[in-house]
Amino acid sequence: MTALNVQLLMTGNEVMAGDTIDSNSAYIARELAAMGIKVSRRVTVNDDLEQLLIELNSMSASADIVIMNGGLGPTVDDLTSEALAAFSNSALQIHPDAKAQLEGWCERRGQALNDANKKQMLIPAGADIIPNATGSAPGIDLQHQGTRVFATPGVPSEMRQMLPIITDRISARFDLTHRTIVRRLQTFGLGESNAQQLINNSTFDWPETVELGFRASAPQMEVKLTIHDDSHQEDQERCIQHIHTLFGDHIVGEGDTTLAEAVLKLLRERQQTITTAESCTGGLIASALTQIPGASAAFHAGFVTYDNAIKASVLGVSDSHLNNCGAVSEPVVRQMADGALARASADYVIAVSGVAGPDGGSDEKPVGTVWVAYGSREELNTLRLLWPLPRQLFQTMVTACTLDLIRRQLLGLPKYCRYVDQRQVVPTDQE
Amino acid sequence: MTALNVQLLMTGNEVMAGDTIDSNSAYIARELAAMGIKVSRRVTVNDDLEQLLIELNSMSASADIVIMNGGLGPTVDDLTSEALAAFSNSALQIHPDAKAQLEGWCERRGQALNDANKKQMLIPAGADIIPNATGSAPGIDLQHQGTRVFATPGVPSEMRQMLPIITDRISARFDLTHRTIVRRLQTFGLGESNAQQLINNSTFDWPETVELGFRASAPQMEVKLTIHDDSHQEDQERCIQHIHTLFGDHIVGEGDTTLAEAVLKLLRERQQTITTAESCTGGLIASALTQIPGASAAFHAGFVTYDNAIKASVLGVSDSHLNNCGAVSEPVVRQMADGALARASADYVIAVSGVAGPDGGSDEKPVGTVWVAYGSREELNTLRLLWPLPRQLFQTMVTACTLDLIRRQLLGLPKYCRYVDQRQVVPTDQE
Numbered sequence: 027m028t029a030l031n032v033q034l035l036m037t038g039n040e041v042m043a044g045d046t047i048d049s050n051s052a053y054i055a056r057e058l059a060a061m062g063i064k065v066s067r068r069v070t071v072n073d074d075l076e077q078l079l080i081e082l083n084s085m086s087a088s089a090d091i092v093i094m095n096g097g098l099g100p101t102v103d104d105l106t107s108e109a110l111a112a113f114s115n116s117a118l119q120i121h122p123d124a125k126a127q128l129e130g131w132c133e134r135r136g137q138a139l140n141d142a143n144k145k146q147m148l149i150p151a152g153a154d155i156i157p158n159a160t161g162s163a164p165g166i167d168l169q170h171q172g173t174r175v176f177a178t179p180g181v182p183s184e185m186r187q188m189l190p191i192i193t194d195r196i197s198a199r200f201d202l203t204h205r206t207i208v209r210r211l212q213t214f215g216l217g218e219s220n221a222q223q224l225i226n227n228s229t230f231d232w233p234e235t236v237e238l239g240f241r242a243s244a245p246q247m248e249v250k251l252t253i254h255d256d257s258h259q260e261d262q263e264r265c266i267q268h269i270h271t272l273f274g275d276h277i278v279g280e281g282d283t284t285l286a287e288a289v290l291k292l293l294r295e296r297q298q299t300i301t302t303a304e305s306c307t308g309g310l311i312a313s314a315l316t317q318i319p320g321a322s323a324a325f326h327a328g329f330v331t332y333d334n335a336i337k338a339s340v341l342g343v344s345d346s347h348l349n350n351c352g353a354v355s356e357p358v359v360r361q362m363a364d365g366a367l368a369r370a371s372a373d374y375v376i377a378v379s380g381v382a383g384p385d386g387g388s389d390e391k392p393v394g395t396v397w398v399a400y401g402s403r404e405e406l407n408t409l410r411l412l413w414p415l416p417r418q419l420f421q422t423m424v425t426a427c428t429l430d431l432i433r434r435q436l437l438g439l440p441k442y443c444r445y446v447d448q449r450q451v452v453p454t455d456q457e
Numbered sequence: 458m459t460a461l462n463v464q465l466l467m468t469g470n471e472v473m474a475g476d477t478i479d480s481n482s483a484y485i486a487r488e489l490a491a492m493g494i495k496v497s498r499r500v501t502v503n504d505d506l507e508q509l510l511i512e513l514n515s516m517s518a519s520a521d522i523v524i525m526n527g528g529l530g531p532t533v534d535d536l537t538s539e540a541l542a543a544f545s546n547s548a549l550q551i552h553p554d555a556k557a558q559l560e561g562w563c564e565r566r567g568q569a570l571n572d573a574n575k576k577q578m579l580i581p582a583g584a585d586i587i588p589n590a591t592g593s594a595p596g597i598d599l600q601h602q603g604t605r606v607f608a609t610p611g612v613p614s615e616m617r618q619m620l621p622i623i624t625d626r627i628s629a630r631f632d633l634t635h636r637t638i639v640r641r642l643q644t645f646g647l648g649e650s651n652a653q654q655l656i657n658n659s660t661f662d663w664p665e666t667v668e669l670g671f672r673a674s675a676p677q678m679e680v681k682l683t684i685h686d687d688s689h690q691e692d693q694e695r696c697i698q699h700i701h702t703l704f705g706d707h708i709v710g711e712g713d714t715t716l717a718e719a720v721l722k723l724l725r726e727r728q729q730t731i732t733t734a735e736s737c738t739g740g741l742i743a744s745a746l747t748q749i750p751g752a753s754a755a756f757h758a759g760f761v762t763y764d765n766a767i768k769a770s771v772l773g774v775s776d777s778h779l780n781n782c783g784a785v786s787e788p789v790v791r792q793m794a795d796g797a798l799a800r801a802s803a804d805y806v807i808a809v810s811g812v813a814g815p816d817g818g819s820d821e822k823p824v825g826t827v828w829v830a831y832g833s834r835e836e837l838n839t840l841r842l843l844w845p846l847p848r849q850l851f852q853t854m855v856t857a858c859t860l861d862l863i864r865r866q867l868l869g870l871p872k873y874c875r876y877v878d879q880r881q882v883v884p885t886d887q888e
Contacts, residue, residue, distance in 0.1 A: 044486030055475030068501040308747020309740035316739020326764030333757030
């Protein structure tokens with residue numbers, strides 16, 4: 027771990043008011059982490075000149091580097107440039123590179139320069155700009171006393187393309203040794219407390235050099251192992267192996283692997299395909315698969331059969347099953363699966379029919395009930411599960427769990443895992 | 458606006474490292490804004506006892522209220538309780554209510570209390586707990602000198618159900634007059650700089666009592682009008698009307714209205730239905746519609762026809778069109794639309810076929826190209842657009858723009874709006 031003290035200063039009324047969720051600081055932290063730099067502190071304030079100046083002065087007492095985000099836009103509430111001028115006791119002036127960039131930006135869009143854009147050319151004297159390849163706002167790069175400040179735009183895509191320039195400038199200026207190495211494992215179906223308990227109960231002698239962290243976020247939980255000195259990679263590898271032993275088939279993959287990615291990878295290796303027949307998830311399973319580049323190799327078709335008549339006409343579900351058992355029933359999801367397999371000529375299928383809510387629940391089938399059919403022609407499995415969650419979270423969890431069930435089948439893993447035990451509802455005789 | 462000084466202190470290594478995006482602070486800020494309280498500052502730090510104590514001491518110099526989030530979990534890196542004990546110079550002790558809650562939580566799950574859970578019973582002496590209805594970690598409510606501190610768990614659902622208890626306690630303790638009122642408008646297809654320019658160029662005398670803000674986030678842009686004293690509601694209303702005049706049919710609706718909600722509302726009012734035939738968006742349009750409660754009234758079926766053979770067999774697209782024009786072509790999206798309308802017996806349709814990338818582009822049809830067909834049997838429109846964006850953002854923008862095109866058609870608005878002007882690619886003769 028480098029001893030660099032890096033702090034983030036985020037600005038924006040919309041961020042403070044909660045109208046925008048700040049994903050930029052996470053992105054910046056990850057990019058810095060990849061080069062071995064840990065962010066020690068992050069402060070977020072309103073678009074308030076006085077407050078920005080207070081924070082900049084306070085940060086400069088301890089920070090080697092401050093990365094600012096937001097407040098570079100064309101509007102009157104964008105105050106970063108002004109705050110940096112006050113911070114560095116310098117005047118705002120038109121920077122030739124900023125001017126050239128703004129002119130080019132307007133020209134590409136066939137627009138004349140307006141006053142709002144002209145404001146964006148003003149940079150504190152002595153500061154350098156950071157080119158903005160896509161948007162109008164130039165970034166600002168300024169050294170004042172012991173602190174280097176990089177100011178970036180709040181628009182995520184613009185900040186992201188500017189960051190490599192900043193990290194290059196940091197690498198050129200600061201000595202970065204003892205590289206931090208982060209390794210991550212993605213899991214599904216393990217609770218955080220349960221995962222911690224599995225680790226506590228094991229006799230493995232966890233090395234002090236390896237930092238363990240969990241990130242529980244629906245639907246997956248990430249396990250993160252960090253070493254702050256790259257000479258400890260053997261310790262890290264031992265811990266990874268230990269986590270594999272403990273968490274077993276709940277591990278979906280390394281890095282950022284999503285369940286959809288894991289399933290697509292397995293199918294592509296086997297040159298097999300999957301199709302979907304969705305009622306309550308309304309296309310979310312198909313969308314999860316097709317968000318992944320290269321999905322077309324293993325996914326050819328999906329059916330969103332929201333209405334009973336469509337379940338019958340498109341997938342061949344029989345009216346008698348629909349009338350006698352209801353749309354949320356085993357015979358119906360089974361026929362949805364069969365119909366989709368046939369129509370798509372696919373090898374695998376996920377079919378779901380459930381009650382996403384908030385309305386439509388009954389005593390027998392409350393909101394959160396879902397019938398799932400998944401597998402192949404040769405081995406089609408069905409399950410009734412209960413996820414009593416808000417509508418969109420229900421759709422997210424059903425999507426994740428059905429992808430995980432397919433993953434388990436493809437890998438020949440046990441299908442009765444922890445979450446099935448917890449969520450399964452054993453059908454009544456009538457079903 | 459109340460003069461209350463409220464600050465947030467967020468803790469978590471995973472948040473600082475960028476592995477978790479902090480959505481909790483936005484949620485807290487919004488809930489407080491609804492009761493007229495503005496958050497002035499937010500600090501985010503690692504799970505570091507010393508740093509937490511520094512920030513608590515620093516905040517207590519100016520803050521009436523500090524809301525902490527994170528660090529209440531069962532693991533060793535959860536340090537909030539310990540930090541609060543140090544901050545308030547008190548010892549950690551088992552709180553009877555915390556004990557009862559933890560015991561109940563374990564009992565409901567059929568688990569024995571483990572050491573990790575026992576740690577969560579320890580609360581600074583003199584502090585009160587905030588009950589946690591769903592998770593294991595009790596919240597902490599502590600008064601130290603002039604500052605009231607509420608500590609909440611990092612798990613979003615647990616924090617969210619705890620927040621009403623906290624706002625009740627704030628209301629009971631502090632005098633909240635001059636209520637802040639926030640009104641928001643959702644727009645699509647207007648750039649932030651363009652929107653600001655429209656306002657700058659208008660002669661309307663904007664009242665100082667009304668604060669204007671924009672939140673540009675793909676795909677929609679929010680316009681926010683805030684008054685900090687509820688006696689200025691007439692001013693606010695005048696500004697809303699002015700924004701309507703300026704932004705016209707780019708306004709999707711008030712509050713949080715999404716394009717999918719606006720479309721579904723219009724269809725439900727007319728008792729009409731819509732269907733989807735998706736290639737490059739892979740189910741995202743169907744999913745956007747079916748995320749909305751009550752979607753089933755207006756959405757019965759969607760087709761994800763990723764593969765050409767499926768476009769032919771499910772939607773009746775002719776092989777000659779597929780072979781001669783390619784899947785990304787006007788005749789193909791037109792037949793996809795016709796096929797979906799017929800299969801779903803729907804009144805309206807959105808059909809898309811495009812190149813989502815990163816692979817599959819050509820000189821003639823680069824990544825980001827999409828052919829769209831939308832409308833009804835009587836009026837089916839087609840457009841070729843270019844959104845050269847990363848895959849998932851491309852899918853998001855195509856989804857939003859097709860929903861907006863349907864919205865415009867349902868409302869009888871002009872179909873050639875700003876984004877169509879900018880994104881449309883006039884087809885070549887071959888097409």
